[in-house]
Amino acid sequence: MLQGILEGNTDRESLLEWINDYEGEGITKSIKFDENGEPENISVWAYKVENGEIVADQEIETD
Amino acid sequence: MRFSVKTGAPLLAMALALTACGTSGGDDEEASGSGGEAGTCEDVAIGYFGALTGSAANLGINIRNGVQLAVDQFNEENADCQVALEEYDSAGDPNQATGLATQAIGDDSVIGIVGPAFSGESDTAGPIFSEGGLPTISASATNPDLSTNGWDTFHRVLGNDASQGPAAASYIADVLKSEKVFVVDDASAYGAGLAEIVEESAGDAVVGTDTIQTGQTDFSATVTAIRSSGADSVFFGGYYAEAGLLVQQMRGAGVEATFVVADGVKDPAASSRPPATPPRAPSSPAPASPRRRARTSTPPSRTLSAPRRRPTRPRPTTLPT
Incomplete structure (x- = not known):
């Protein structure tokens, strides 16, 4: 949204259009929305609590 | 994703299945656009x-x-x-x-x-x-x-939960090797919807279900039902406040079934001691x-101001996302 604003999309209509066309790298994956607003890339990770700490376990395959 | 969490909580056999979040980035590309849009x-x-x-x-x-x-x-x-x-x-x-x-x-x-x-x-x-x-x-x-x-x-x-629910079910079946799953939900749009998908995905492995309410603090009836079912794993669809109390009451009653949750529970507060006062x-x-x-x-302390953690317990240094 901030990037879209910087590019001059400073009203709701143009920012919405900009978001719908967005494609870019986030921190954990690339982001692009489908026509319903769902992310095109999905990953699901399992974490477990060990000695009171939440630690990454493994990625879970999704279909 | 790296993070470090220290809650000083006792060991809980709790696994969490969730989606890694992404952000709309573009951090390094901004420079090219700056300067030309003054006033807009x-x-x-x-x-x-x-x-x-x-x-x-x-x-x-x-x-x-x-x-x-x-x-x-x-x-x-x-x-x-x-x-x-x-x-x-x-x-x-x-x-x-x-x-x-x-x-x-x-x-x-x-x-x-x-x-x-x-x-x-x-x-x-x-x-x-x-x-x-x-x-x-x-x-x-x-x-x-x-x-x-x-x-x-x-x-x-x-x-969405159509990906997280089946993933949780496959983790329960394939990684935990659990053949007896008890499914609990909190009746919220999130928790009930997710629990329903997990229940469908787990199929015949489901040995029982129960519904609790957000804000509830006594889960003895649910714990009794879990124990009676002989479940070796429990999936809970809901948020961390109820999850923390539920798993603590399960352990207190000697129920050792693995507790599996999703991202509504991925907060250090779920695995720390419950608050002295009931959650609001x-x-x-x-x-x-x-x-x-x-x-x-924002003052850095706001990130760490988990409101319901006992002051004597160590604070998380970084909250996971």
Whole structure:
């Protein structure tokens, strides 16, 4: 949204259009929305609590 | 994703299945656009919409802090394009969300919303945002139906429960090798929807189900049902406040079934000791939405101000997302 604003999309209509066309790298994956607003890339990770700490376990395959 | 969490809590055999969140990045590309758009950013704001108070507030506070950080960094780098951040604290309550969404629509300076954070409030606020043409991007609302209402403004950056639910079921079956699953939900749009998908995905392995309520603190009936079922794993669809109490009461009753949850529980508060006072129900009144200019940076302590952790317990150094 901030990037879209910087590019001059400073009203709701143009920012919405900009978001719908967005494609870019986030921190954990690339982001692009489908026509319903769902992310095109999905990953699901399992974490477990060990000695009171939440630690990454493994990625879970999704279909 | 790296993070470090220290809650000093006793070991819980608790596994969490969730989607790694993404963000709309573009951090390094901004330089090329700066300078040429002077004046066009006047009186422009984005909003954070979700719980900052209430029993599941930590989940929303983490998101708000992320938005605050992004806005602060943006404003520092773009002196001629200052963006404000508005906060809409719904307390996670679907009933409060409608009034707040209307309020956001009425503020012409607000042109984008990060949120709503939870599924229930997304469901009630979504039509209002759609009607007002205000684009939203949720970092956490996972009810699958939210994207099928024809709201042009709806977006989210994580997999919905139609991906998380089957993933949790496959983790229970393939990794935990559990053949007896007990499924509990909290009757919320999020928890009940997710639990239903897990239940369907787990199929014949489901040996029992139960429904609790948000704000409930005594889960002895549920624990008894779990014990009677002989389950070796329990899936809970809901939020961390109830999850923490439920798993503690299970362990207190000697029920050692592996406790499996999703991202509504991925907060250190779930695995720390419960609060001295019962969690507040999501229906607690929300304070008026504060109007803060984004240039005011959030004190670092806000990230760590988990409101219901005992002061003597170590604080998390970083909250996972």
